Amino acid sequence: MDEESIRFQGTETLSRDSDRLKKTSFDLKARNGEWIHQDRETYRRDDGATVLLYNLAHRTVVLTRQFRLPVHMHGEPGYLVETVAGVLEGADPAVRIKEEIKEKTGFEVDEVRAVGRAYMSPAAVVELVHLFVAEYEPGRKAGPGGGLHEEGEDIEVLEMPFDEAYAMVERGEIVDGKTIILLQHARLSIFAEGAQG
Ligand SMILES: Nc1nc2c(ncn2[C@@H]2O[C@H](COP(=O)(O)OP(=O)(O)O[C@H]3O[C@H](CO)[C@@H](O)[C@H](O)[C@@H]3O)[C@@H](O)[C@H]2O)c(=O)[nH]1
Numbered sequence: 001m002d003e004e005s006i007r008f009q010g011t012e013t014l015s016r017d018s019d020r021l022k023k024t025s026f027d028l029k030a031r032n033g034e035w036i037h038q039d040r041e042t043y044r045r046d047d048g049a050t051v052l053l054y055n056l057a058h059r060t061v062v063l064t065r066q067f068r069l070p071v072h073m074h075g076e077p078g079y080l081v082e083t084v085a086g087v088l089e090g091a092d093p094a095v096r097i098k099e100e101i102k103e104k105t106g107f108e109v110d111e112v113r114a115v116g117r118a119y120m121s122p123a124a125v126v127e128l129v130h131l132f133v134a135e136y137e138p139g140r141k142a143g144p145g146g147g148l149h150e151e152g153e154d155i156e157v158l159e160m161p162f163d164e165a166y167a168m169v170e171r172g173e174i175v176d177g178k179t180i181i182l183l184q185h186a187r188l189s190i191f192a193e194g195a196q197g
């Protein structure tokens, strides 16, 4: 990332007593009957949903690329290639993810298929992510995509061959958990020889 792309304005340490970030002390009965004491900090986020958009005939997928601060803090540039995702804001996951598809990519799909649920960081983060796949039509765009500018989103839309995306997983260039899971699902169940999509 070039030096001019990020300007830090400051960092503050937030209270551990806030509703989202908590420290909990508890005793857990072990399998041998002993009680084990644990102190754990947890961070609560709204649940989320994510979807892999694919087209069988073209053998393509649609992914996004955006800046993720925690990844930058880990020492990488911080731009991650990911499946389309969003927080539920209290909505039904299948309904919410169809809206996110429009907001993020501009594509419009008729149906999404649920393929699983995942806690992406179960040691610390109280957040369940609902996983979907959906077939998109390359020509069927309802808007420009890119995310909601007013929410500070600046999202690049990447339409690419599935094989190129999968090669990025194998080369360690795609490092987002939900995205790896869905591309592996696609390899096994959508683009595999003899798969039905
Ligand atoms: N000010 C502020 N705004 C925030 C913060 N966190 C989130 N937001 C706002 O909430 C919006 C949430 O964006 P979404 O696109 O709905 O979700 P996401 O952050 O990309 O999260 C999705 O991907 C995550 C990573 O895999 C998932 O963890 C999550 O469940 C979801 O699927 C952001 O654009 C931003 O406006 C915060 O700490 N501060």
Ligand SMILES: [Mg+2]
Pocket (backbone or CB within 6 Å): 085, 086, 087, 100
């Ligand atoms: Mg959203």
